[in-house]
Amino acid sequence: MAVTKGVLERYREFLPITAKTPMITLGEGDTPLVRSRQIEKEFGCELYFKLEGCNPTGSFKDRGMVVAVAKAVEGGSRAIICASTGNTSASAAAYGAGFGLSTFVIVPQGGIALGKMAQAVVYGARIIAIDGSFDQALSLVRTLSQKHPVTVVNSINPYRLEGQKTAAFEIVDALGDAPDYLFIPVGNAGNITAYWRGFVEYHGAGKAKSTPRMMGFQAEGSAPIVQGKVIEEPKTIASAIRIGNPASWEGAVAARDESGGLIDLVTDDEILSAYRLLAREEGIFGEPASAASVAGLIKVARQGISLKGKKVVCIITGAGLKDPDTAIKDAEPPIELAAELSAIEQALDLS
Ligand code: AN7
Secondary structure (H helix, E strand, O other): OOOOHHHHHHHHHOOOOOOOOOOOOOOOOOOOEEOOOOOOOOHHHHEEEEEEHHOOOOOOOHHHHHHHHHHHHHHOOOOOEEOOHHHHHHHHHHHHOOOOOOOEEEOOOOOOHHHHHHHHHOOOOEEEEEEHHHHHHHHHHHHHHHHHOOOEEOOOOOHHHHHHHHHHHHHHHHOOOOOOOOEEEEEOOOHHHHHHHHHHHHHHHHOOOOOOEEEEEHHHOHHHHHOOOOOOOOOOHHHOOOOOOOOOOOOOOOHHHHHOEEEEEEHHHHHHHHHHHHHHHHHOOOOOOHHHHHHHHHHHHHOOOOOOEEEEEEOOOEEEOOOOOHHOOOOOOOOOOOOOOHHHHHHHHOO
């Protein structure tokens, strides 16, 4: 097996790379595209899951972060800053640490999952938890970056979406063409924008014959695009997509309209049931926000959009271990027993 290449090297011809860009990597990209064994049966489609939780910090953010950080280093930046619902900050902290930049992250207090906080801490980021929302954190980050020499690595940094579009390339490279439908969670709306760009560019380069319908899903209490208005106090169990005023709003709407897709909402109950279904039926543990894509698939299929015979990809944007609290919150506690064979056999109905 060869030394890992990373997104910059593998897709350099499609990325804004110059002779001076450092070709850094932490092993991002090249994530698995795994065929469904159970869920696809109900809908008669050919369903695949793109496991973005297999990136080095456990989410798709690494694809964009590697480009943003490479360009920051190239430009002589010493520090990066982001607002985050958790995954962007974990990724920024990792790439900042790995490539010699100070990392500042601003998060909504109590609003990010435990695993993501653990990552920012261990990678050595300086962390500010504000008494406010992600949207307020992002607005503060914009102002701070105008006043101080720090590079923003939220998706308002154009290099982020450039990197994230490589996931669309990988899907086409794996399937030989674009799928018919792509289901994806929507928070700050950068990822749906980036995927659409990737599919369009690959199609333009003759690497795909078609482009997919882009099917984006917001959580019910955080669905500004669906409702057509900013949500001041967004709510949802899926903390990653608890965002009320997405930075890439227009990009998401364009992706929806140009692709003939839709952006709809799913309830927290639908998200949690898709989260469990994915784990129990497929053996895939995504974080709650990721399950919004699967919840969306189930919703539209039950509403009557026929997926029969179609190629469908669901993006599992982040790893389930990011959010252990949600995982065990409503779980039955383990059965506690003495270290005794017969008692265990009885409890497991093996007697
Ligand atoms: C697992 O980390 O916004 O629509 O600050 O972590 O591109 O925002 C995370 C978003 C989906 C939504 N799934 O993607 C952040 C942040 C997971 C995520 C999304 C996020 P965008």
